[in-house]
Amino acid sequence: MTAALDPTDRRIVKATQAGLPLTPAPYAAVAEALALTEAEVIARLASMQERGIVRRIAVAPNHYALGMTANGMSVWDVADDRISELGAQVGALPFVTHCYQRPRALPGWPYNLFAMLHGGSRAEVEAKRDEVAALLGTACRSHDILYSTRILKKTGLRLRDE
Amino acid sequence: MTRPSRQILPQDALDDTDRAILNALQDGFPLTPRPYDDAAEPLGIAGSELISRLTRMRQIGAITRFGPFFDAAAMGGAFCLCAMEVPEDRFDEVLAQVNAHPEVAHNYERTHALNMWFVLATDRPEGIERTAKTIEKETGLKVMLFPKLEEYFIGFRVQA
Numbered sequence: 425m426t427a428a429l430d431p432t433d434r435r436i437v438k439a440t441q442a443g444l445p446l447t448p449a450p451y452a453a454v455a456e457a458l459a460l461t462e463a464e465v466i467a468r469l470a471s472m473q474e475r476g477i478v479r480r481i482a483v484a485p486n487h488y489a490l491g492m493t494a495n496g497m498s499v500w501d502v503a504d505d506r507i508s509e510l511g512a513q514v515g516a517l518p519f520v521t522h523c524y525q526r527p528r529a530l531p532g533w534p535y536n537l538f539a540m541l542h543g544g545s546r547a548e549v550e551a552k553r554d555e556v557a558a559l560l561g562t563a564c565r566s567h568d569i570l571y572s573t574r575i576l577k578k579t580g581l582r583l584r585d586e
Numbered sequence: 587m588t589r590p591s592r593q594i595l596p597q598d599a600l601d602d603t604d605r606a607i608l609n610a611l612q613d614g615f616p617l618t619p620r621p622y623d624d625a626a627e628p629l630g631i632a633g634s635e636l637i638s639r640l641t642r643m644r645q646i647g648a649i650t651r652f653g654p655f656f657d658a659a660a661m662g663g664a665f666c667l668c669a670m671e672v673p674e675d676r677f678d679e680v681l682a683q684v685n686a687h688p689e690v691a692h693n694y695e696r697t698h699a700l701n702m703w704f705v706l707a708t709d710r711p712e713g714i715e716r717t718a719k720t721i722e723k724e725t726g727l728k729v730m731l732f733p734k735l736e737e738y739f740i741g742f743r744v745q746a
Contacts (some may be wrong), residue, residue: 444653476660481609484651489595515738523738576693
């Protein structure tokens with residue numbers, strides 16, 4: 425585990441976690457608010473990026489608003505001795521955006537592989553589901569798709585005030 | 587409380603330049619003193635136009651977030667997917683209780699008996715268990731934890 429943030433890193437995280445200012449010199453704006461220099465804010469963000477604390481600085485489009493209205497969380501009960509090999513193959517499919525092995529919660533929840541499928545319609549998502557099913561073959565005992573019907577919150581990480 | 591719009595934008599809400607911006611900026615944004623100018627150049631527009639287009643796309647809900655994406659685990663914290671089976675007649679009440687926690691980063695309603703799925707992001711690993719327990723106490727409902735055991739791939743890109 426990487427060392428935790430020092431207090432200055434932490435202030436930078438808190439100042440930028442809701443988004444970057446839409447002004448010509450955004451890092452200078454962050455620096456001014458924190459009484460730091462622009463160079464220090466840039467250097468610290470770069471260091472956090474190197475350490476994997478910042479995954480990326482980027483835009484997250486609203487899939488739904490852009491017409492990707494069907495978002496299915498496909499879940500699969502895959503044989504334990506095949507999951508690492510097959511999970512990697514499912515994760516490599518171009519239409520799978522997130523793919524994880526997670527614990528089962530028996531008896532009600534037998535699924536141990538989660539793969540997010542996005543499409544313009546449920547039919548499109550289900551065609552993708554069929555491709556995943558074909559890939560898993562007999563190593564998969566059962567599966568389901570949970571469609572999202574509402575985004576209830578989407579804020580990303582928030583550090584607490586301490 | 588953030589509750590992003592589930593309005594679908596009309597086809598013509600974004601032009602080709604907007605789409606090129608969304609595609610390019612999903613990959614990354616420069617850590618330079620004038621990053622909008624630098625990011626705008628390969629797109630053939632001025633930095634000021636990039637700013638005004640991003641501002642507008644955020645206003646109309648085409649953009650969910652723009653800025654640094656932090657990895658809670660790398661900061662010594664943790665992420666955990668959680669699910670709850672919420673009775674329909676209590677859904678809004680429970681939603682307010684769950685969303686009131688700043689640790690709840692995303693929350694989706696889904697088509698299943700487990701109808702509320704959210705991600706807890708905490709700056710310390712023990713925060714997951716503690717927040718889940720608090721939510722259980724507040725709601726009287728079980729919070730099921732689905733931590734990731736292995737990550738196979740995360741592709742961020744969606745063609746805009």
